[in-house]
Amino acid sequence: MTDVFVVQAQQCAALFRLGRDVEASLAMSELAGALQSAFDQAPPDNQQQWLQILGLMFHCQASQNWLALADYLEYELVQVITDSLSF
Template identity: 45%
Template sequence: MTDLEHISHDARRCARLFRLGRDIEGALKMVELIDAALPTFTARPADQQAEWAQVLTAILQCQERQDWIGLADWLEGEFVALCVQ
């Protein structure tokens, strides 16, 4: 499994935690996920880095609002899509 496949898999697992109402565990896993993904995205072209920043901002805004379903949607949808680009 490549790094990006592993990150995508972890993002889906993290989203599942949020959907199950396990927000504390999900938040801890999300920190690990973002730390693991950061080096991959900082090495990409500027337009993809901008997309990453937008998705990350949306995820963090959902977390701030405690919108766990919205956060899970962003992780499973946009975040995973960026990983497979």
């Protein structure tokens, strides 16, 4: 399942980089919902990392900083997913 989350995060980042922010925002929302369910089963430290990156991503979204959001999705979030959900 981790691989699916990684691919979805990378695809979402690509959409933001292409300027398709509405489509990317919907995809990000779906991904965040699925990840929340997965992180609910993770240890508290991993949950904290998830919440931290989620907050940063939502801040970028609110300020419409699509490139920074794409970077968080493609690099930071992927790292948290692979470190925290690979069990």
